[in-house]
Amino acid sequence: MAGESDRTEKMTAALRSAGIRVTRQRVALLGVLADADDHPDAVELHERAKGVEPTVSLATVYRTLSVLEQEGVVHRHAFDGGGARFETTHEEHHDHILDVDTGEVIEFQSDKIEQLQEEIARELGYEVVHHRLELYCRKKS
Amino acid sequence: MAGESDRTEKMTAALRSAGIRVTRQRVALLGVLADADDHPDAVELHERAKGVEPTVSLATVYRTLSVLEQEGVVHRHAFDGGGARFETTHEEHHDHILDVDTGEVIEFQSDKIEQLQEEIARELGYEVVHHRLELYCRKKS
DNA sequence: TTGGGTGCAAATCATTTGCAATTAT
């Protein structure tokens, strides 16, 4: 029973190495992010973080998320409708399926699509800096 | 030299068939949309429409764009950063390359990618309602 | 004539920021 998760440690380390102070409220958010297996938005993260450290403000949630994004520890997604949603960065790159009925997010990964994207860009004289592929889907009946 | 473009007529017809009044300000916006070969945002469209009909307000631009979107005559895109950008619906479906340096938008189309998307969704028990594929690119040096 | 459409200004919503007080280092 270790106290902190692997991910939390990694994120704390990221803060330290960037010379950024490890505050109570940041640790709370870090823990919440590490535990989340969904893709919560800022308000939801704020809600969860307050359960750990009641003094966290929404402003600090936003500020910390920006820092963590710059440090590459979290990814910000701007899915259709509503505000941005976040997830901790994990090893393998992936894209998303969004259930249009439930809002649920499923991750998937396709080398083939990835390759095709680069091929298309190359043919037009471009190189892909980053991309965004979202499949808005409905469960098959 | 016909007075109105094909597209403007089509859009005017769309309004009429939806039982929606064809007003001065809507005609102005329709013309501007038909002429646009880029992907302007609401403010830019408002600017251009004012050149044709100075009484158009930004509120009406937004309201009309929503109507046209519902009628399927224009498409709304939420690219990274800034507000929504619009284009008149054209025959073939396509995705977008965005030049990260200039903001320019290039359209492309790939049946292969399209197929792969549906395949992936199907394997996970979903069917694709709509999707979004954007390649943020830089010109190759 | 008359209900839909318009401009304007105020209201939303998500996010950011200024500032004085707090706190990690």
Add this chain to the structure above:
DNA sequence: ATAATTGCAAATGATTTGCACCCAA
């Protein structure tokens, strides 16, 4: 000690909406 960080409230930016007047059908 002291500069980074915080909470709060006010500011932003994009978009929407309430309302009294206006005009397309």
